[in-house]
Amino acid sequence: MKVDTRKAFGARECPACACEVPANNNRCPICGYHFPAPSTTQRNMKLWGALIMLGLFLILILGLR
Numbered sequence: 001m002k003v004d005t006r007k008a009f010g011a012r013e014c015p016a017c018a019c020e021v022p023a024n025n026n027r028c029p030i031c032g033y034h035f036p037a038p039s040t041t042q043r044n045m046k047l048w049g050a051l052i053m054l055g056l057f058l059i060l061i062l063g064l065r
């Protein structure tokens with residue numbers, strides 16, 4: 001099985017020059033385009049979603065007893 005290192009690390013297309021930039025690189029090495037970092041609010045939303053799901057799960061289990 002061939003391992004694609006670009007896929008393993010992940011790559012995204014630069015919107016400015018359309019070249020592939022490694023996902024761990026926040027700046028395009030060709031044109032210097034700066035990729036916006038993932039916002040903390042998005043991460044918090046995921047965390048809250050997980051907590052709410054856990055809470056509903058617990059309510060269901062406790063409610064059935």
Ligand SMILES: [Zn+2]
Binds near residue numbers: 014018028029031032
């Ligand atoms: Zn670029």
